[in-house]
Amino acid sequence: MGPLVIRKLLLWMPLLFGFGFIAPLTAQTMVYWDIAPPLGLSPLVAGLIFGGAWGLYAQIKGRWI
Amino acid sequence: MDRPTGEMTREDALEDLPGEAGLIEGRVDTGAAERTAFPLAEGDGLDKHTRVELLKEERAVAARYMSDPAKMWPYTVITLTCFAIWIALFPLTIMGIVPLWAGFVFATFIAAVGYIPSHEAMHCNIGRPGTKYHFWNEAVGQVATIILIFPFSMARMMHLHHHYHCNHPENDPDYTDGASGPIMAWVKTWLNRQPGADGSIHHYKRVLARIGTPAAEKALRDTAYLQLASMALMFALAWSGHAFVAAFLFWLPRHLGLSYIRYWLSWAPHHPRDGLGRYENTRVFRTWVGHYLSLGMQYHIVHHLYPGIPNHATKYAYYEMKPVLERRGVDCSAL
Numbered sequence: 001m002g003p004l005v006i007r008k009l010l011l012w013m014p015l016l017f018g019f020g021f022i023a024p025l026t027a028q029t030m031v032y033w034d035i036a037p038p039l040g041l042s043p044l045v046a047g048l049i050f051g052g053a054w055g056l057y058a059q060i061k062g063r064w065i
Numbered sequence: 066m067d068r069p070t071g072e073m074t075r076e077d078a079l080e081d082l083p084g085e086a087g088l089i090e091g092r093v094d095t096g097a098a099e100r101t102a103f104p105l106a107e108g109d110g111l112d113k114h115t116r117v118e119l120l121k122e123e124r125a126v127a128a129r130y131m132s133d134p135a136k137m138w139p140y141t142v143i144t145l146t147c148f149a150i151w152i153a154l155f156p157l158t159i160m161g162i163v164p165l166w167a168g169f170v171f172a173t174f175i176a177a178v179g180y181i182p183s184h185e186a187m188h189c190n191i192g193r194p195g196t197k198y199h200f201w202n203e204a205v206g207q208v209a210t211i212i213l214i215f216p217f218s219m220a221r222m223m224h225l226h227h228h229y230h231c232n233h234p235e236n237d238p239d240y241t242d243g244a245s246g247p248i249m250a251w252v253k254t255w256l257n258r259q260p261g262a263d264g265s266i267h268h269y270k271r272v273l274a275r276i277g278t279p280a281a282e283k284a285l286r287d288t289a290y291l292q293l294a295s296m297a298l299m300f301a302l303a304w305s306g307h308a309f310v311a312a313f314l315f316w317l318p319r320h321l322g323l324s325y326i327r328y329w330l331s332w333a334p335h336h337p338r339d340g341l342g343r344y345e346n347t348r349v350f351r352t353w354v355g356h357y358l359s360l361g362m363q364y365h366i367v368h369h370l371y372p373g374i375p376n377h378a379t380k381y382a383y384y385e386m387k388p389v390l391e392r393r394g395v396d397c398s399a400l
Contacts, residue, residue: 006289013296014260020300021316025308032309062261 014064018055023047111392123389127371130382132190134198137375140191141201144182147175148208151314155302158310169313176212176322180330181360181376183209187221188372213319213326214295215266216287222280223269231346231369232338238272241265242331243338250332254324265327326360334365343370344393349383351399356380363400366390 009016027047030037037046058064111119151172157163185191186206192198206217223238230236241257241264244250257264263271270288273281295315302311333350340346347366352359361376364383368374374382383390383400391397 003286006293009293010289013292016300017296020296021303021308021311024303024306025312028303028306028308058260063256063259 012059014058015052015055018051018053018058019048021051022054023051026050116393119389119392123370123386126382126385126389127374129385130375130378131371131373132185132375132378134190134192134196134202137185137191137198138201140182140185140375141205144179144205144209147179148211151175151212154314155310158314159307165309165313168310169318172212172314172318173321176318177325178360179209179212179322180326182206183217183220184224184330185375186217187224190373190375211291212315213323214291216284216291218280218284218287219266219269219273222276222284223272226272226276228369228372232335232341237338238269239331239335240338241268242327243336244332247328247332250328250336251324253332254327255320257327258320258323265323329360329362330365333359334362344390344395349390349395349397349399366395 024044024047027043029035030043030046037043041049054064154163154168154171158165158168182191182205186202186209189199189202191205192200192202203217206221210217210220227237227239232240234240242250242253244253253264256262257268258266260267266288270285273285299311299315302308333352334347336348344366347369349366350363352363356363361379364379367379367383367386368376370386371382387397
């Protein structure tokens with residue numbers, strides 16, 4: 001069970017990285033540079049959308065850029 | 066000196082290396098098993114007697130530079146100290162005691178250079194098994210590449226595999242680092258790390274899965290655990306408001322370090338990766354960045370001939386060995 005869970009987690013790591021790291025990094029970057037997110041979103045929501053989308057792209061395409 | 070001179074043959078490895086690191090593959094396959102300890106290349110114009118005599122001269126030089134674990138303590142002290150500093154930088158930067166930019170510079174430096182002591186440990190140059198120095202050898206190996214999210218068990222096994230099957234398209238784990246030129250080589254250091262690429266650590270995992278020994282399975286498990294633990298740390302830092310700390314002390318230094326290592330330690334000394342023989346699988350080259358910034362890789366041929374010679378001594382061993390290497394057909398014109 002344990003190894004299977006680990007394997008699954010690693011398989012989905014690009015998407016998890018998008019939400020787990022890129023999202024908060026984006027939000028904190030916006031706050032630091034005083035960048036207003038579009039559409040009146042909060043920095044965190046904007047970060048989650050951006051990080052989640054990019055992570056999903058990397059998950060599907062197999063590359064970040 | 067507690068290490069025999071000479072190249073790392075399979076027989077040496079079986080005797081000298083811990084555990085199953087000496088049994089790189091569970092089957093006889095093309096590559097090292099089919100090559101003799103002294104591959105006598107056809108057409109090099111040397112008779113057997115001459116080749117044997119040259120090898121003796123070569124070994125006599127190598128014997129003077131082989132690692133003495135009693136004198137390798139600086140690798141241990143520097144590595145463990147740098148690791149401790151890196152760990153300390155996390156709270157120190159969070160508390161604002163150390164500026165983050167300084168932490169970033171230090172972390173990037175140790176990410177790039179930390180592979181060198183790990184590499185010495187992979188070859189047990191810091192302490193052979195069964196000696197009092199071996200504990201420190203393993204300690205250095207274990208911590209030096211944590212910042213790269215590259216566990217020692219995988220690093221050692223793949224690196225030794227690289228030695229046994231250097232430049233072999235299927236069996237050399239580093240073959241995917243090959244590129245047509247320096248610019249593409251830098252690009253490839255990043256491309257190979259993409260989630261869907263068959264390069265870098267992704268390729269290593271496939272090679273380990275193919276090897277299938279208990280040691281290989283342990284290396285895969287260690288890799289999985291280290292990757293998950295590292296991601297958990299970065300996510301925790303990021304979601305607790307310290308994403309910049311995670312980015313500039315861990316994530317970005319890791320990527321910069323990995324690219325630096327892949328370029329200088331893998332692509333540069335083995336390009337164009339078309340030689341399989343003892344004297345053909347590495348090249349002597351000169352770079353404008355110099356000896357230290359290229360991590361001593363200009364003289365990497367000495368390392369492949371005699372892995373027991375530590376990195377800091379390969380330059381001096383090369384110049385003493387140069388006349389012999391030239392007679393063996395190595396192009397030493399660059400240095």
